[in-house]
Amino acid sequence: MSLKTIALIVLGILVLILVVSNIVIVQQSKAYVVERLGAFRAIWNVGLHFKVPFIERVAKRVSLKEQVADFAPQPVITKDNVTMQIDTVIYFQITDPKLYTYGVERPMNAIENLTATTLRNIIGDMELDQSLTSRDTINTRMRAILDEATDPWGIKVNRVELKNIIPPKEIQNAMEKQMKAERERRESILQAEGTKQSQILVAQGEKESAILRADAEKQAAILKAEGEKEARIMAAEAEAQAILKVQQATADALKLLNEASPNDQVIKLRALETMVKVADGKATKIIVPSEIQGLAGLAASAKTLMESDAAQK
Template sequence: MDPFLIFLILLVIVILILVTNVKVVPQAHAYVVERLGAYRVTWDTGLHFLVPFFDRVAKKVSLKEQVIDFPPQPVITKDNVTMQIDTVVYFQITDPKLYAYGVERPLSAIENLSATTLRNIIGELELDHTLTSRDVINAKIRTVLDEATDAWGIKVNRVELKNIIPPREIQESMEKQMKAERERRAQILAAEGEKSSAILVAEGEKESAILRADAIKETKIREAQGEAEAIRLVQQALASGIKMLNEANPTQAVIALKSLETFEKLADGKATKIIIPSQIQSLAGLATSLTELIRNDVPAAEEDKDDKK
């Protein structure tokens, strides 16, 4: 056989062996490496080489947070009510070596431990307390699981009760209670709506009454202001007339004439008693004397006419 061909074959075999023993660990992963069946090292992210025929990758571990949804588990409460509860566990591998060698089938171990812990916790609670204490139950289960899984290189971050399924008769009773509660709330909302409507109507009537009263008040104020303005204008006109008379410097005869005109207007009224000033009385007497003289002159003139005839 050609030595060169043998060399090429050996070179290809060596290259294949080297290539197959070059390992790249991706992000958020770890490789547990064994040498001759015993734990050797844990590889983190990066490029690594295996010693051919001696080393091997025993386990590839994901360091990301993982979620397990366990099927419903039958549990019995303190008051002997059987129900179904399924849980969701969020966990993360913190030590790949312990995870690889700590327990066989760790996920199954977590499921069994979760079911046992759940039964123990629910067995100490009554049905009503179980339905209203999810947070307390979650915290207790997480504490127990976290302590137990430390030896397996696992950290339990949180536990959630996904569903709590009580027996059929209890479900029907709860549905009736919920229906009654919804009806009660609907009645309360309807009553509150009617109350709000009545309040709005009353407030509207109140505002309307206030507006009407304000309108009446404004009308009366304007009427009073109009009357006051009319009186002011009349008084102003009288004052202007008196001022004009004063500026014209009227004689006593004019003043006496105006007094007689005023007296005439007063006499035409319905007053039962008239107080006549002294000056007007003298004027009245003077007018009477003049009237008598005129009457006496008229018969004398008629007699003269008869004598001449």
Template structure:
């Protein structure tokens, strides 16, 4: 009789130990360690709760969730060539490289739906506006001026999204084939003189 009572006591104690172990494992699984150069955006019951920086943090079970993990390193995006028209009606292809950094993870998460698409479209329209004010020769010789103008305009436009545009570079400027041929013939003629 004593043995059956002892076995029943160990059974209850065993179940209690298993329950405690499950709870401990569950709580440990809610610990998040945020790595360097990352920011976690945490929502509590679907609303913004906070930004977590580098180090260990605890998600409250059933209430908190990591909504987004944001890298705060400088990033580089190479956009495909865009057709642009100069002031003297020459259509050329220009591709750009944008260097940017996220400065406000909350604004980046909640400020705009698709930030990369927004930066690409904003770069294309800004490039078209700037090149549309220049003639072909000025476009080919003033990359630095164009880069500076685009960088300033993009940085101002992306500021409400928590994005800092550090630099924009024109990677390639490709005029139409016939204009490239004419330029090459002109250079040859000047060299032969």
């Protein structure tokens, strides 16, 4: 192989390496700032690009993702002359790679210094208590100020958060004592409320129990009264039925007697039978009607008749 052939092969390899090395692939969420002979040429977005060798160069590779900057705590003085340490977190995104590249030298240092200055201005107009309870207000004001200030740098500030607010040690101790006293006060209130509710529940239980007992006694009294009433009614009905039957028997007897047309002797004889039954009773005294006293003779006849009946039996 001749020297000329070897030189052509080497030259071809060099040209190929040069061409391949100047092929640039831009990834997703990236942007390349390209300069030609030191001047801004273009911004390459995602895709395949070719850089002219020795004339063009990639000046800066920029990430278009949202980024987080966590700055160290900054000393801040409140309106009532209390020095606190506050560290902030900023969420930002590069919207214009050209402005980000040429707008400001060292953009992150610029953002950190701007954040510290803005924070001191805002906290300086607030007292300690207000600054501790107004995080949302401080975050909103800082985001608006920083977003407007960084717009010429091609940066958009999406969110600002106060990560920590650290007051002086003596103020922390006082705040802890105050919080402890507040917790104890709330605990006492809760215990008092619990005792009150417990007493109320016990009273309500006793009240309901007394009401139930009274209702039970009332129902028992009503049932007892109704039972006694029913018993008296049944006794009265039985007595009335008995009287009615006696009267009915008496009426039937009188009816039969009237139908038989008895003479005076039969009537007197019936009267004597009645007196005999009365005499067989437990009465110690017997009052004999005057109409019967003259029946001595009739009594003898009655005795004869009874003996005759006994002999026949």
